[in-house]
Structures are given as C-alpha cells and as structure tokens.
Amino acid sequence: MTTLNPRARDVKQSEIRRASVRCAELGGINLGQGVCDIPTPQLIKERAYQAIEGNKNTYSACGGVKPLREAIAKKLKNFNKLDYDPMRQVMVSHGASGAFVCAVQTLLNPTDEVILFEPFYGYHKRILDLYGVTTRAITMGADDFSIDWTALENAITPKTRMIVICTPCNPTGKVFSKEELLKIGRLAKQHDLLIITDEIYEYITYPGFEHISLASLEDFSTRTITISGFSKTYNMTGWRLGYASGPADIISQMALVQDLLYVCPSTPLQHGVLAAFDMPESYFQTMRDEYLIKRDHTCKALRDMGFQFATPEGAYYIMANIEAMPFTNDEDAANKLLEDAKVAVVPGRAFYHEPESGKQTVRFCFALDDAVITKALAQVETMLASNT
Numbered sequence: 001m002t003t004l005n006p007r008a009r010d011v012k013q014s015e016i017r018r019a020s021v022r023c024a025e026l027g028g029i030n031l032g033q034g035v036c037d038i039p040t041p042q043l044i045k046e047r048a049y050q051a052i053e054g055n056k057n058t059y060s061a062c063g064g065v066k067p068l069r070e071a072i073a074k075k076l077k078n079f080n081k082l083d084y085d086p087m088r089q090v091m092v093s094h095g096a097s098g099a100f101v102c103a104v105q106t107l108l109n110p111t112d113e114v115i116l117f118e119p120f121y122g123y124h125k126r127i128l129d130l131y132g133v134t135t136r137a138i139t140m141g142a143d144d145f146s147i148d149w150t151a152l153e154n155a156i157t158p159k160t161r162m163i164v165i166c167t168p169c170n171p172t173g174k175v176f177s178k179e180e181l182l183k184i185g186r187l188a189k190q191h192d193l194l195i196i197t198d199e200i201y202e203y204i205t206y207p208g209f210e211h212i213s214l215a216s217l218e219d220f221s222t223r224t225i226t227i228s229g230f231s232k233t234y235n236m237t238g239w240r241l242g243y244a245s246g247p248a249d250i251i252s253q254m255a256l257v258q259d260l261l262y263v264c265p266s267t268p269l270q271h272g273v274l275a276a277f278d279m280p281e282s283y284f285q286t287m288r289d290e291y292l293i294k295r296d297h298t299c300k301a302l303r304d305m306g307f308q309f310a311t312p313e314g315a316y317y318i319m320a321n322i323e324a325m326p327f328t329n330d331e332d333a334a335n336k337l338l339e340d341a342k343v344a345v346v347p348g349r350a351f352y353h354e355p356e357s358g359k360q361t362v363r364f365c366f367a368l369d370d371a372v373i374t375k376a377l378a379q380v381e382t383m384l385a386s387n388t
Helices: 015-026 042-053 066-079 095-107 122-130 149-155 178-190 248-261 267-278 281-305 330-341 370-386
Strands: 090-093 113-118 134-139 160-166 194-198 224-229 242-245 317-321 361-365
Touching: 015 330, 042 267, 066 090, 066 242, 066 267, 090 095, 090 248, 095 122, 095 194, 095 224, 095 242, 095 248, 113 122, 122 134, 134 149, 149 178, 160 178, 178 194, 224 248, 242 248, 281 317, 281 370, 330 361, 330 370
Parallel strands: 113 134, 113 160, 160 194, 194 224
Antiparallel strands: 090 242, 224 242, 317 361
16 A cells, blocks of 8 residues: 655645636636636747747746846846855746745745745645745734734744745735835844745835835845746736746756756746737736726625625735624535535635634635626625525
8 A cells, every 4th residue: 555755745725726627617707717818928928939930949047037037036136135156046937826836946945934924825835835845824813914923933943944935925915015014024034933924916006105125125135035927917827937036046956856856847938928928018017007997896895795805915816704694614614605606716725724713704805807707706605695
C-alpha cells in the first residue's frame, strides 16, 4: 500500500477550486473563483502569437527573459516607487503563487512561524502548511478591516520569521493604508522579521484608496519580497505569469529554486506579456472605472437581499455575512446557492485559520461581464425569495 508524505496526504482541493469544478458541472455562473471572463487585451495576445511564430519556444533563464525583467523593473520604479536592478532583484515566476512557493522554499524552515491577516488568501496558508511552516492568524475587523495591533504584537514569538500581507486583499478587498504598512514594517524591523507582500490586485483600487508598496517605505525594502503578476490586471489567469522583487541575495536564490521546481516560466508568453507595458494609462483608469460600476451594482443587489458586509476598497471580491440569511452556515449557503440558484460562491471557512470562524461568511467575486453578474444576482434573489 502506498505511503504518502503526511503533509501531502493532508492536501485537499481548495474550496475555491471545488466550487468552480462543481459550478462547471452544473452549468452555473461562477461568482466564486476570480477567473475573470473579460477578454485579454488583443495587443498582448498578438505579441504572444508573434513570439511563438518567431520560435521563442525554448527554455528561458530561470529568472525570466531579460526584456521582461527590465520592463518589470521600470514599472516597479514608476508605479511602486521601488528602484531595483532588473537582473539581480527581479525574477519572473510561474504565476504569483509560484513566486510565493519559491519564497517559502528559499526563506522558511518547518520550525518557523508566519503571521497572516485573516480572512486571508487560502493558498498562502495551504502552501505554508504543505512545507510544514506554522501559521498564526490576526483577525481583521469585519466592519472596517481594522487591525488589532496588540494581538499582532502578542502573536510574535521567538519562532516567528515572517509576516505575509495581501493588499489589496483577497478576499476582503481591504487596501492597507500607509499608516498600517508603516506600523507593520517597523514591527518587523524591531523583531527582525521578513515580509512578503502579495500585490496582485495593485491596479484595482476604488476612490479614496491608494495602493502603496510596503517595500517603498523607510528602509523596509531590505526585508521585503514584493510579489505581483499579470493575471488580474490583464485578464490572463491561465497564462501563469507573475514576478517577485526584493534583495538581490534572496531573489537570486529564489530563481535557483524556481529552476528546480519549474525550470522557467513559459518563454513565448513572457515575450507576449511585454506588450502589457505598452498599454496606455487610460487602460488602467478604464479598468478601475468598470470594476467600480461592477462593485457598486453587486454591493447594492446583495445588500437589498439581506447580505451584510464592508464595502471593498480594492480587488473584486465581497466577503459577505450570512447570519441574517436562510442558511445554517457557509457550506450550507454555498451548496444551496449552487444547487438551487446555479451560482457558485466560496464558503468563508476557506479564508480562516479555524474553519469555525468563517462559518457565517461567503465570498462573492464580481470580475465578470456585467450581463453575467446581473443574471447571477437575479438567480440568487429568486432563490432567496422562494425560501421565504
């Protein structure tokens, strides 16, 4: 009988992917996973076609092709206020998740502890679990995304090695403020901790909120690995292209780890995504404007149905409380919405350290065509009306 690695044996399909698979089987509308059905910009697709036709189909350097690393470094300087050497402090990765895996493998040991802010992105915790790293969670305020600073300080132990931040946050839509980032950075410096910031939704912020990279503040760049990618901004979740930046000694070792795990990111797609840097500033403003419309439409509809939540400040998710709804818990809500309304959502327990903490919440995603969102919301409303 085959004996599995205990950590691998405990790996289960995430609630996010499970909801998507079941939704596809039922022919439903997926408001669970952030797959985004908006088309990839034509300019980027055409550049990828050209790269394949131009025979750019062999292995690239493990850290990514030079032109893309240079373009990323220029973007990091202009948008994120980070001044990095493209060949020493920037690496292209197999998706932002691949960058996170490489960082974990490079920097952490099974005896280490890592602090997450919950609700958190489930893959962060699952990856840390897979590598035997202990996690501690700091729960953010449900009504205002506030941070309990005393709880954060108390969570730090002699084994704490790192703090992980997702901003704008999946699943809540929280955008960490400059003041919050400064507090976290100074606390990390005081205790000599590393920081990973997942900034994959950096271009999707709403009026009154600004994305700030923690590594751009004070001297925090010396202890921070900044992760981002192309999936969300350019609607190419299946391309699996991300990137990481940070101290040269860390990034160079992460690239070597990537060489062992993935060899390299997809070469023709790396050349194709270069076209993303030719997109005009109006592209990003139009994207923000369109997501704002989707957010406001979805928020109003869900609130009218009885869901309660804090309005997202960025990204394209809503973490909704279901206590006033006709569901017993998050799994019951996800099952009924999928089976009866043919709409997939993600059970809240996927985003909490203790599943019980998320039992009265579900996550909605509004990164879909307006007509599809409207149809999904109407189906949810009809289902709820039939249960009252």
